[in-house]
Amino acid sequence: MWLIFKKEFKELLRDRKTIIFMIVLPLLLFPLIFGVAMFFMNSAAEKAENVVLKYAIVGEQYAPDMSQQFANETDKFTMVDIQGEADYAKLIKDETLDFVLVIPETFNNEVLTSGQHKLQLYLNDAGLNKVLGRVSEIVDVYTDEFQKTAFANLGLNESQQQALLSPIVIEKENIADDREVWGERLGGLLPYFIFILCLQGAMAPASDLGAGEKERGTLETLLISPMERYKLVLGKFFTIGVAGLITALITVSSMAIWGIVLSQGLAIEFVAEVMAMIGIIDFVLIFLMLIPVVAIFAAVLLSLSIYARSFKEAQSYMGALVMVVVFPVLIAMMPGVKLEGGWIWVPLTNVALAMKELFKGTMDYFALFGIFTSTVAIAAALIAFCVYWFNKEKVLFR
């Protein structure tokens, strides 16, 4: 068995495609996801914030102060002259303008007599823009001023003013700490990436070790070697499993290392906070839980691969398997599904839920018994099936 493993692993390490899926992809995926996405989001937001908006105000004579305020902020706004009857939508679509603000003629600070003023803001809100926010920055000054004037005219003290503005207020006392909040948000998503990466890492060697043997014509020669069938299967199973585990180890390590690098190097605060909250033990537990998960993947992949007539056929079966793996992870992402009751015993879903709990810092460590028992039992049953499958002539000589 060791001999089979040694040979398969030597071949594996000489395969560029496997190395990419096993090492390069997990190493690069997390900085790509967190770093690059954050970088682009930040730069896009920064760009939207700093761009000088081209604008027009219709009815500026009704709010000369406010109009002047826009005109004064030359680093943020630049006025474009338009006709009063112009097609605002067209001007915005062809990017002549970024927005048009229409001020009604009733606009004044006596809101108690004139009623609520409705300013119309024409803008293209489809992309990332900060038009409403930046316009509001100026308009809000006048909103506050009008409010104060009205309250003064009504003779209300500060407490009455607040009661009038918000008669009822819900004060949220969030008992979840930051870790729980971020764990809920990220913890559901991370198992998805980790499972897929482990599967991908095991997939390339699995295709080669089963269907590849058939396609190359080496299977028959291997079958008539004096090595018992179950040892052949276990040798191949361990090769696929180790490839998957290396991927898992690199994935989890890369997650931790890149998290720290990104949080310090790129000053992404929330990554720093999340990384500070999750301990080494949590990462070790995640890795340990991935061992039986990878064993399940390895056994299923090898069974599919040895059934397939060719490399191509194996890859099509494995493509479908990705869907099957995604499903239990998606269940774990559904609201209301928690690591309790029957869910502790549902393979893959339980590990995905446990990862989420570990990230949140709310893990019930007694659940680990159920998680390991169910995943190890399933993995063992699948390995036994794989050995049985490898003894079937109908499968080997399809």
Place this chain on the structure above:
Amino acid sequence: MIDISSLAKRFEVENPKKLSEQEKKDPRLKGRYFQSVKDVSFSCGQGEVLGLLGPNGAGKTTTLRMLSTALKPDSGTVVIDGEDVLANPIIARKKIGFLSSSTGLYGRLTGRENIAYFGELHGITKSIISARIEEMADLLDMQSFLDRRAENFSSGMKQKTAIARAVIHEPSLVVLDEPTTGLDIMATSTVMDFIQRLKDKGTPVIFSTHHLDEVQMLCDRVTVINQGESVFNDSLAAFSALSDGQMHKSFLHTLKMNTAEVGQCG
């Protein structure tokens, strides 16, 4: 010495609808089952070379797979040097050197690594493996490509490596499934010489082929399989005598066909 008696093997047809018209007309197709081998018997003694002949689909490869233990027969016996192959497949495998028709190699391993791997699977020590590889590399003219990755080998290089791999454990019986198919004249000649050397050493060799000149050159015995049954099993001289030394006519004679019928088979 190998003795094969009344071998039979049938396969379940995965999708009978996908069979060609010719396959559907094959009398061996019974419902969802195809009787690939019905009744095959032959034997091959020390120092003998047996040529296994038969038209495509006759059951030659299935027969060779059964005697090499890759497939389990439904009935019949295979005895190698007194060892029942079915009862003790692992022991039998140590006695057989088998070259399948596909001659597959591990592309990312060198020729030497390919051969050594199978030597190790047979439990041979590394020093003996090294010595055996050197010996066979000289015999089969492999030194120039032995340490190159097999993925870039020519057909001839692949076949030579596969033959060396098949005999690394010095088997007491060598089985070759169409060993010269697709090879050029030089490579064919090397393979033929190697079979002759095995014969000279007293190792029984069974090889399937479509090349009657190879049979004439090397074989002591001939077995013809047709429609899953051994229809001829005797010495080369007896085979040749069926049609006054004209090998192809002898072959057709065993199939109970004449030249005109061969044309119809096309």
